[in-house]
Amino acid sequence: MRPGNPEALSQPYDPSRIEPTRYTWWEQQGVFQPRADLAAQPKGTGAKAPFVIAIPPPNVTGSLTMGHVLGESIRDTIVRWQRMEGRETLYIPGMDHAGIATQNVVEKKLRAEKKSRHDLGRDRFLESVWAWKEQYGGLIFQQERRLGTTPDWSRERFTLDEGYSRAVLTVFKKLYDEGLVYRGRYIVNWCPRCRTALSDEEVDMVEKDGHLWHLRYPLADGSGSLVVATTRPETMLGDTAVAVNPKDPRYTKLVGRKVVLPLVRREIPIVADDMVDAKFGTGCVKVTPAHDPNDFQTGRRHNLPEIVVMDEDGRMNDAAGDFRGLDRFEARQRIVAALQDAGYLERIDDHHNSVGHCSRCNTVIEPYLSWQWFVRMAPLAAPALEAAKKGHVKMYPARWKKVYLHWLENIRDWCISRQLWWGHRIPVWYRGDEMVVSLEQPEGEGWRQDEDVLDTWFSSWLWPFATLGWPDETEDLKRYYPNSLMVTGSDIIFFWVARMIMAGYHFMGEAPFAHVYFTSIVRDAQGRKMSKSLGNSPDPLAMMERYGADSVRFCMVQTPTGQDLKFDEKALETGKFFANKLWNATKLVTMRLGGEDMGPVKESQLRLTLADRWILSRFQNAAKDVTRNLKTYRFAEAAQAVYHFAWNEYCDWYLEMAKPRWALADLGDAMTPEQRVDLRTARWVSWKVLDGVLRLLHPFMPFVSEELWQAIPHDGETLAHAAWPKSKKAWNDPQAEREVAFLQAVVTAVRNLRVESKIAPGKLVPVVIRGDAAQLELIEKLESQLKPLARIETLTLARDGSRPGVAASAVVEGAEVFLPLEGLIDVDEERARLAREAEKLLTDLEGVKRKLRNQDFLAKAKPEIVAKENERLAQLEETLEKLRRAEQSLSSFRG
C-alpha cells in the first residue's frame, strides 16, 4: 500500500494544470502498450482473450473535430475499462493518406504559387506531398493526446507506408488473379474539378429544382417529328438514338425509322427499349450512351455508337462542333438558345430531380465514359451478408444492420481507379497489347505502369489486418486478429465498415471484429451538421482548455445512442463541476484519514455501522450497474451511475454521516479501544468506497481519477492498471438500504418542515417522532446520525403515543415527525399546508381504490402487483389519517 499524497489537493481543481503532465507520466509508465506479463502468455491460455480495437484512421490532413472527440472518448473509455478488467489491450493508431483530400490541399497550396501539379511532374509533386505530410500531417494525434486516449503509439500505421502499401497491392493482384478485379470502359461518376472518377459512395445526391426541356426531333423522311424530354439538353450533341417503349401504341409505327438530330444534323435511329417509361414526359427518350448510365446500357443493347462530347474538365470537346471549348453549363444555355432559334424547343417545364455532387468539392458530377478498374463485389458481399444475418458481426444500435444488409443485397461493382497521383499506384504494366499485373516492374524494356492510383478506401478496407503486418504472417496478426470492436460513425458504414467485413472474410477467412458500435453525428445547437464553412464547429482544444479533457470526455461519451447529438457547450460544465466535487471530497477524506495506514486493516476486524453497510451495499450495486451498462454500450447510463452514486450517495450522505465518527480522532489518547475501532472503521470505509469510485470513474475521467487516486493510499503504480471493481455479494445488504432510506426520508421531512416553517437554516430545533416500536427503535439507533443531518437540538421519541401541542408535522412511512415550535409556527398556514398535502394524497388514494375495485385487475394482474397496490392503499390511508389528526390537533390551538 502506498501512502498517498494529500498535499496534491491543496490547490483548487484546475484541469489544465494536471492533465498534460499526467499524460506524459502515463506514457513513461508504459500504460499504452499491451501489458508485457499478459502478452507473454500464449494466446488463449490466460483467463481472457486480448481486447483489440483500431482507431478509424483520420485523414492525414485532418485536425481534431468534436466528431473525433466523441469517437475517441468512447473507444478510450472501453479500452481503459477492459484494461482494468485485466485483459491484454491493444489500441492501434494510424492515419489515412486520404487521396483526393490530401492532393487537393497540396494543389491548393501550389495554386497560390501560381503552379499546377503538372508543372512539377508526378515525382516532384509526390515529393512535395510527402514533405507536406511530414510538416503538417498528423497534427490530429498531437491534439488527441490532450484528450488522454491510450493508443499504443509505437504501432502507428500510415496507409501509404511501405508495409501497408505492399498489403494494398497484394490485395489488388490477388483479386485480379481471382477474376474479382477487372478493367473496363464504362460510365463512371466523374468530378470535372478533381478530374477523377469516383465511386458511387463518393457522390452526394442533392434534390434540386431544375427544368425539363422538351426538344422536337424531326423525322428523317420529313413525315413529322417527335418530342423528347431531357434535364441535360447539352448532352443532345452526343445522342445516337431515340428510344420508346415497345408497348407504347403511340410510337410502335416509328420504331426502326430515323430522326435528324437538330443542330448536329446526324441521322439517328428510333429504337424500342423496356427502359422507357411510357407515362413519363412524352414517352420518347433521347439516348446519349456516353453521358448517361441508363443510356449507356440502352446503347450497348442496341449497338449504338458512344460519342463523348466533353473532356475531363467538363468542357465541350471537338465532337461538340460549334460548342467546343465551352463549359458544360454555358454550353447548356447556348444549346437551348440555338434550339429555340431553330424552332426545336417545344417547351420548358419546371422539374424537381436529384443531382449528384462530388462529396469532396461539391462540383456537379458528370457521368463519363472512360477506362477504369473495378472490383466485382457480389462474391465478396455474400459472406459479409451471412455474417450479419447469423450474428457473427453484431451492430449497435441494431437497426444499422438493416441498412447494411440493404446495401449489400443491392451491391454494385466498385470503381477503384482514381486519376490522381497521391495514392497507391495501380500495379499494372502495359507494353503494346500486353498487360501484366505485378507488384514489380516486369523484366524487359518498354513497360509502362498504369497512371492511376487506387481509391483511398481500397487501402482502408484492409485496416484491421494490414495494421498487424499482413500479408506477412506476423505474431501480431496471430495474436490480435480478429479485433474485438469497431467504433465509428454510421456515415461510413458503406465506405468502410461493410468493406472491412468483406475484406476480413475474403483475406483472413474471418470477420475483422465481433461488434460494431456506431456513434452519433455531432450537430450544433440548431441541429446543423458541424462544418468549417458554417463556422459552427467548436474547437475541441479550446473546450478542453476551458472545461478539462475529463469533462469533455465525460459529456461526449453520454451521447444518446444512435441519435444525432446536439452539441451545447454549456453541457460541458457538468463534468467540470463533478470533477471539482470529487476533488474536494477526496481532500476531505484524505484529511480525515489522519495519515493512517490502510494496508494492514482487515475488514473482519472492523465494526461496520449501518451507514457503512449501507454505502458498501450501494457501492457494489453501483459497480454492477456501471459494468452492465458498459457491456451493452449504454455509456450515458454507465456514466450516470457513477455520477449519481458518487455525488448523491457517497458525498451527500455517507461523508456527512462519517463526519461525527471521524471526529473521534480529536479525542487523541483519550480514545477507548472501541472508539479506536470505530474511527478506523469510518476511515477504512470512506477510503475504500472512494477508491472504488475512482476506479469506476477512471475510464470516463482518466486524469482527475488518477490524480485523486495518487493522493489517497493506493495499491499499485497507476490507476490505469488497477483492478475493475466487482459487485461484491458480501456487501449486498438490502436491510441496511431500507433502514437508511427511512433515515433519509426522516431527515428530508425535517428539513422540509424547517423551510416551510421559515426556520433559519442554522437554528437547531427540537423534534418529536411518533411511530411503531420498530421505527422508534431504528430512530434511536440512528439518533447520532440523524441529529447533525437535520440540525436537531433534542430528539424525543413519543413512546407513550402522546403528540406535541402546536407543531409542524409530516408523515414518513407511517411515522409522524413533529417540529414543536409554539410561537414560531403560523398555525393557520400549517393547517392549510396539511390540507393541501391531504388533498394530494386523496387523489392518489382514489386511483388505488378504483384499481382495487376492478375485478378484472384482481383476477388478471400478477399477485405481487395486486399485493403492492393493497400495501399502497394501506399506507395512503394511514398517512392521510395521520395528516388529518395533526390538522384537528392544530385547530384546537387556533387563535
Add this chain to the structure above:
RNA sequence: GGGCGAAUAGCUCAGCUGGUAGAGCACCUGGAUCACAACCAGGGGGUCACAGGUUCAAGUCCUGUUUCGCCCACCA
C-alpha cells in the same frame, strides 16, 4: 419512389422485460456552517405529437395521421 429514426418539464435528453413519469441545465426560496458558492438545503414545473386499437393496466405493444431529420433509389 422505398427505408430508417425522432416527437416526454422552458432547454438537452433518460425511461431496457407494459405496473405510482425521471436526470442535468434553467427557474423560484433560503444559506458565507471549518471538503466543495464549480457548493448546500428546500421547491415549482409534464393531456408523454395526434387518433384509434390490444390489455386488468400503455410513455412503453399494434395500426393510422401529422411534423421534423437522415439514408437509399438509373423516371429521362
